[in-house]
Amino acid sequence: MIRITIDGIPLELEKPINLLEAAKLVGINIPNLCYSPELTPYGGCRLCLVEIEGRRMPVASCSRLAEDGMVVRTNTPQIREIRRELLNLLISNHPMDCLTCEKVGTCDLQRLCYEYGVTTPSYPYDPPDIPLDDQNPIMVRDQSKCIKCGKCVRVCREIQVSNVLEHVGRGFSSTVTTAGDRPISRDFCRMCGQCVAICPTGALTNKEFAGYRPWELKKVRTTCPFCGTGCTFDLNVDVKNNRVVGVTACEDAPINGTQLCVKGRFHTDFISSEERLTTPLIKKDGEFVPASWNEAINLIATRFGEIKAKHGANAFSGLSSARCTNEDNYTFQKFMRAVIGTNNVDHCART
Amino acid sequence: MTNSVNEVLDAELLFVIGSNTTEAHPIIGNKMKQAVRNGTKLIVVDPRTTELATMADLHLPLRSGSDAALINGLMHIILREGWEDREYIETRTEGFEAVEELVKKYTPEVVSAITDLPEEDLFEAAKLYASHRKAGIFYTLGITEHTSGTSNVMNLANLALITGHVGIESAGINPLRGQNNVQGACDMGALPDVYPGYQKVTDPASIARFSEAWGVPVSDKLGLRIPEMLDAAVAGDMKVMYVMGEDPVLTDPDANHVKKAFESMEFVVVQEIFMSETAKLADVVLPAACYAEKEGTFTASERRVQRVRKAVNPPGQAKQDWEIIVAIAEKMGAEGFDFLNSEEVFEEMRSLTPQYAGMTYDRLENERGLQWPCPTLTHPGTKYLHKGVFPRGKATMVPVEYKGPAEHVCDEYPILLITGRKLGHYNVTTRYSALLDSINPFEEAEINPREAEALELVEHDTIRVTSRRGSIVTRVQITDRVKPGSMFMTFHYRESPVNELTQSAFDPITLTGEYKVSAVKIEKVEWKDEQYEDEIHRFKRLELLTH
Ligand code: SF4
Numbered sequence: 040m041i042r043i044t045i046d047g048i049p050l051e052l053e054k055p056i057n058l059l060e061a062a063k064l065v066g067i068n069i070p071n072l073c074y075s076p077e078l079t080p081y082g083g084c085r086l087c088l089v090e091i092e093g094r095r096m097p098v099a100s101c102s103r104l105a106e107d108g109m110v111v112r113t114n115t116p117q118i119r120e121i122r123r124e125l126l127n128l129l130i131s132n133h134p135m136d137c138l139t140c141e142k143v144g145t146c147d148l149q150r151l152c153y154e155y156g157v158t159t160p161s162y163p164y165d166p167p168d169i170p171l172d173d174q175n176p177i178m179v180r181d182q183s184k185c186i187k188c189g190k191c192v193r194v195c196r197e198i199q200v201s202n203v204l205e206h207v208g209r210g211f212s213s214t215v216t217t218a219g220d221r222p223i224s225r226d227f228c229r230m231c232g233q234c235v236a237i238c239p240t241g242a243l244t245n246k247e248f249a250g251y252r253p254w255e256l257k258k259v260r261t262t263c264p265f266c267g268t269g270c271t272f273d274l275n276v277d278v279k280n281n282r283v284v285g286v287t288a289c290e291d292a293p294i295n296g297t298q299l300c301v302k303g304r305f306h307t308d309f310i311s312s313e314e315r316l317t318t319p320l321i322k323k324d325g326e327f328v329p330a331s332w333n334e335a336i337n338l339i340a341t342r343f344g345e346i347k348a349k350h351g352a353n354a355f356s357g358l359s360s361a362r363c364t365n366e367d368n369y370t371f372q373k374f375m376r377a378v379i380g381t382n383n384v385d386h387c388a389r390t
Numbered sequence: 391m392t393n394s395v396n397e398v399l400d401a402e403l404l405f406v407i408g409s410n411t412t413e414a415h416p417i418i419g420n421k422m423k424q425a426v427r428n429g430t431k432l433i434v435v436d437p438r439t440t441e442l443a444t445m446a447d448l449h450l451p452l453r454s455g456s457d458a459a460l461i462n463g464l465m466h467i468i469l470r471e472g473w474e475d476r477e478y479i480e481t482r483t484e485g486f487e488a489v490e491e492l493v494k495k496y497t498p499e500v501v502s503a504i505t506d507l508p509e510e511d512l513f514e515a516a517k518l519y520a521s522h523r524k525a526g527i528f529y530t531l532g533i534t535e536h537t538s539g540t541s542n543v544m545n546l547a548n549l550a551l552i553t554g555h556v557g558i559e560s561a562g563i564n565p566l567r568g569q570n571n572v573q574g575a576c577d578m579g580a581l582p583d584v585y586p587g588y589q590k591v592t593d594p595a596s597i598a599r600f601s602e603a604w605g606v607p608v609s610d611k612l613g614l615r616i617p618e619m620l621d622a623a624v625a626g627d628m629k630v631m632y633v634m635g636e637d638p639v640l641t642d643p644d645a646n647h648v649k650k651a652f653e654s655m656e657f658v659v660v661q662e663i664f665m666s667e668t669a670k671l672a673d674v675v676l677p678a679a680c681y682a683e684k685e686g687t688f689t690a691s692e693r694r695v696q697r698v699r700k701a702v703n704p705p706g707q708a709k710q711d712w713e714i715i716v717a718i719a720e721k722m723g724a725e726g727f728d729f730l731n732s733e734e735v736f737e738e739m740r741s742l743t744p745q746y747a748g749m750t751y752d753r754l755e756n757e758r759g760l761q762w763p764c765p766t767l768t769h770p771g772t773k774y775l776h777k778g779v780f781p782r783g784k785a786t787m788v789p790v791e792y793k794g795p796a797e798h799v800c801d802e803y804p805i806l807l808i809t810g811r812k813l814g815h816y817n818v819t820t821r822y823s824a825l826l827d828s829i830n831p832f833e834e835a836e837i838n839p840r841e842a843e844a845l846e847l848v849e850h851d852t853i854r855v856t857s858r859r860g861s862i863v864t865r866v867q868i869t870d871r872v873k874p875g876s877m878f879m880t881f882h883y884r885e886s887p888v889n890e891l892t893q894s895a896f897d898p899i900t901l902t903g904e905y906k907v908s909a910v911k912i913e914k915v916e917w918k919d920e921q922y923e924d925e926i927h928r929f930k931r932l933e934l935l936t937h
């Protein structure tokens with residue numbers, strides 16, 4: 040048993056976990072920009088510094104395991120001052136175009152600057168000359184907004200296991216980019232968008248959300264319709280226009296957590312496709328003619344009745360669907376069995 | 391799946407056979423890769439060099455269709471070396487002797503000759519699998535879509551049982567379901583031989599149960615399976631087909647035969663979200679809501695039932711599928727279809743389906759889905775199956791003989807065509823996403839550099855692929871992912887409808903199409919945009935690229 044105290048709150052731990060996670064257990068969120076519970080701690084942003092009694096220098100709580108007897112302080116005036124200075128350095132090297140940035144409202148840098156009252160950079164900004172990478176369907180990469188937290192590098196390496204992104208160079212001039220600094224392309228990237236989802240700033244943004252502010256969108260939790268893995272996620276809905284804009288992952292998804300593949304994350308434009316069927320169609324002389332529901336249902340009920348009377352129930356067959364819901368499938372087989380009177384019901388992919 | 395997806399992370403060994411998991415089930419694939427990164431051993435059995443195969447401790451590129459021989463060979467080695475779990479075999483299984491007898495003749499020499507795999511690799515695979523306790527088998531289309539598909543699945547069960555790998559965490563036999571709700575469609579009794587919950591349609595007890603619940607007499611006659619329905623249609627005996635949300639003309643093997651069946655029927659109703667190839671052949675097409683416009687549930691491969699929620703209104707007059715069925719049923723004067731919402735459908739279903747009996751929409755909401763069996767309202771659901779005991783007491787093993795594929799390559803059709811899925815697409819629906827389609831806008835049939843050289847082909851050239859059943863055109867990608875003498879295509883593209891080439895030789899038990907192995911010939915042709923590409927999609931892609 041490990042006993043520690045965080046900001047005066049005593050805590051017992053079964054096994055040694057890092058101080059940042061330990062603090063969460065007593066309801067304290069230590070600020071950070073480069074930590075994610077799913078990834079190897081990196082200790083790059085230094086914002087999660089805490090003081091440990093008996094130690095001269097503050098330590099990064101994400102990379103320090105709890106030890107028995109530790110007394111930890113996460114929010115002293117000195118620590119807050121260091122954080123303010125670190126944030127100041129970050130925004131001094133950042134284009135301050137928050138008014139039009141796509142990340143506004145979900146940007147962690149913005150949120151922390153707000154929390155710590157960091158309003159104006161104290162150092163002059165020298166904008167780097169790196170072109171936007173937007174010649175792919177899913178993301179815009181704006182390296183001028185990259186804070187080198189390396190989350191995208193780690194998510195691609197550790198979660199997607201694809202190693203597309205890497206840290207290049209050192210110090211102030213270092214960058215995070217693809218091998219060979221090539222623009223993102225399907226030739227080497229799985230287009231899963233996990234890097235985009237985890238990026239804390241406007242450096243990586245999801246193209247589907249361009250032009251929408253997050254607070255205008257309603258989230259609806261649902262299950263992916265594309266494979267038997269069963270990932271769950273939130274559809275982000277522009278309610279006014281009855282349109283699903285895109286997908287965001289949700290941490291508490293039981294199977295996939297925050298992970299999604301290209302299909303799960305980037306499929307939603309098919310929902311509002313112009314080619315969706317919108318009205319019943321009846322074929323007359325080889326051509327489909329739009330019809331009302333009444334007309335269509337009447338015709339089906341009549342024809343089903345006639346053919347059943349003439350040829351019997353076993354002249355009917357029904358193909359149910361592995362794409363439809365359980366409720367649809369239940370109702371379908373009940374219809375074939377109870378109304379038509381046949382067990383001729385099956386579905387396509389028997390896999 | 392006997393086990394759950396996240397158990398992959400704690401497995402000591404993953405035995406992946408006939409599953410291109412990182413393409414077909416990307417998130418399960420990711421978890422496999424994460425596990426391997428953390429030291430889990432990996433065996434991949436696949437004729438192609440898939441992404442997982444490149445990470446494997448052992449890749450067995452077997453001759454396509456020789457799975458049964460391979461599995462028998464592994465059991466032969468395991469028994470010869472004494473690596474089986476005797477106690478497990480004795481206490482939990484029956485039928486072992488017959489399997490033991492059969493595999494005697496599958497010596498490494500014999501199996502090596504059939505599968506084209508070196509004997510050392512067979513030995514190594516048997517040893518790895520038998521010597522790890524948390525060793526899970528994973529398979530998907532690849533292994534079921536052969537004429538010997540079901541027997542392959544039974545044989546994998548034999549392998550898992552003789553080594554005691556069923557009923558423990560991070561092991562088991564795990565079919566990865568292709569479509570999102572195949573598991574649910576089967577659970578709901580969308581099958582010709584069972585009611586919801588796998589209650590047999592020929593069993594007097596289930597007949598009594600359902601006729602009483604539904605208030606009508608029900609048939610005790612086994613129904614027809616899809617290929618039999620289609621044959622009956624061609625023979626003139628099947629008059630009506632009612633299709634909900636499937637596109638057999640594009641996705642079922644031997645597409646020309648399927649088309650003929652549809653044209654032979656008197657009356658065809660198709661309920662769809664897009665004008666599919668099958669819908670085009672219908673007499674009436676009904677507009678359905680898509681998943682984002684529905685309330686309901688899907689059941690994932692790991693038997694987890696999860697909610698589907700309505701995010702937007704359906705376009706135009708489209709309706710939820712069950713609502714359309716209800717409208718037809720009521721017009722025909724049927725009773726028992728007065729459901730007010732999808733929850734009422736679920737409630738009736740669970741009252742008749744023992745595995746789902748303990749699930750409610752509230753529980754699914756609060757407990758983030760539930761895994762069946764979940765027989766009572768206080769049951770927590772079941773993470774992995776067969777702990778301690780099998781439903782019927784002992785698991786029965788059935789020996790499986792290797793029969794060889796139904797179609798062989800010959801001088802006229804010298805190339806073996808394998809079909810499957812591509813990461814960016816899911817059957818056909820994703821083609822209607824301009825975004826996803828722009829990532830993979832057209833078929834890129836994989837051919838080996840040897841064939842490319844012989845035909846003087848370069849990347850994205852066009853070939854005509856011809857089998858005994860049909861002929862289609864596709865662009866190519868040149869890669870040694872496929873072995874010389876074989877090629878790979880997907881079934882996502884209606885411009886390159888690969889199922890016009892595949893055969894309809896069926897597995898005698900499940901009648902799953904033998905998509906996997908077809909003999910074809912290829913020749914180079916000139917690419918003509920207007921001739922081969924789907925106009926609508928091309929138009930959309932151009933728009934996407936220019937805005
Ligand atoms: S989209 Fe996925 S594969 Fe591509 S760089 Fe990002 S995390 Fe890596």
Ligand code: SF4
Nearest residue numbers: 263266270300303417
């Ligand atoms: S997000 Fe990808 S892996 Fe997950 S269910 Fe959807 S298609 Fe399958």
